[in-house]
Amino acid sequence: MRATLLAALALAGGPAFAKPLDDLQRADALVQTVGWKLSHANARFCTRAAPGIGLILQDAQTFDDPAGARAAxxxxxxxAIAAVAASGPAARAGLDANDTIVAIAGTPVTTVPMARKDRWARVLALQTTLETTVANKGEVALMLAGGRTVTVHGEPACRVRFMLDDGGGNASSGRDDVRIGRGLFDDAHGDETLVAALAAHELAHAALDHQSVLEANDSVAVVRKTEREADRLAVWLLANAGYPPEAEARLARTVLSRKQFIFVSATHGGWRTRAADIEREIAVLNAAPDRDWPLRFRREIQP
Known part of the structure; x- marks a missing residue:
């Protein structure tokens, strides 16, 4: 996929400005944008929260043709910067996709060597350095090519990293990361509210620390409860971020209904059941005096 995108860019004559240039970068930007909106709006409710800036890095060495990537x-x-959240601190500080990064918090990026067997290890280590610096100090200084340094001040966010998985078809999450598979992303056809619904479901897993739950008991019955909780909590996360909570039910009907062979009914429930559960939760949300989900949300699993 990445090699194909680079070939298309080369035929187009290459970039003129540091903006998202192809479908991959536009998808990255949308995932960062919805991720930032969701995590920033729900920061006061997340048990694991820290300042963030809404930015994801890229490494040309992760492409099939690194030299071609740098040129394109x-x-x-x-x-370099892969994407920034449209409404996030990094964007407001003037950073953009394809800005080459020379140093993070005063440390040259070249001090992190390229791993022999894992071409993603370096950029993930640098991303962790960036995020940890912001979390601990409330800001991070990024030196760009040409010597300009931009200091970005973090703002409250759930401490979760949002990423587009260009080689994946599904979506997944852990304690501190959300991955949106390119296959599911493409099925949303660029609809921001549907992408937000995908991200909200995965953020719900992270916010409720379902990973710890499943490490203790990963039976089908418990997995099913975690999926139902994620569907329901996503409604609250969307509403707090200014997205229509109905988007979660629309996701079930328009995207997940076509992916039933991936989302096994035994663990996730059929799409009709999921849509009905979501609609019932929307009614609960609308009847609640506020959107303080740690107080109002009914857990099915006791942590």
Whole structure:
């Protein structure tokens, strides 16, 4: 996929500005945008929250043709910004996709070596450094190619990293990360509210620490409860972020209904059942005096 996108860029004559240039970067940008909106709006409710800036890095060495990637995206080094959240602190500080990064918090990015067997290890380590610096200090200084340094001040967010998985078809999450598979993303056809619904379901898993639940008991019955909780909590997360909570039910009807062979009914429930559960939760949300979900949300699993 990445090689194909680079070939298309080369035929187009390459970039003129540091903006999202292709479908991959536009998808990255949308995932960052919805992820930031959801995590920032729900930060006061997340048990694991920290300042964030709404930015994800990229490494030209993760592409099939690193030199081609640098040329196509106009990079002067391997490490650059892959995407920024449209409404996030990084964007407001003037950072944009394809800005080449020379140093993070005063440390040159070249101090992190490229791993021999894992081409993603370096950029993930640098991303962790960036996020940890913001979480601990409330800000991070990024030196760009040309010597300009931009200091970005973090704002409250759930401490969860949002990423587009270009090689994946599904979506997944852990304690501190959400991955949206390119297959599911494409099925949303660029509809921001549907992508937000995908991200909200996965953020719900992280916010409720379902990973710990499943490490203790990963029976089908417990997995089913975690999926039902994620469907229901997503409604609250969407509403707090200014998205229509009905988007979660629309996701079930328009996207998940076509993916039933992936989302096994025994663990996830059929799409009709999921849509009905979501609609009932929307009624609960609308009847609640506020959207304080740690107080109002009914857990099916006792932590």
């Amino acid at each position: 995206y106009g990079l002067t080094g391997d490490i």
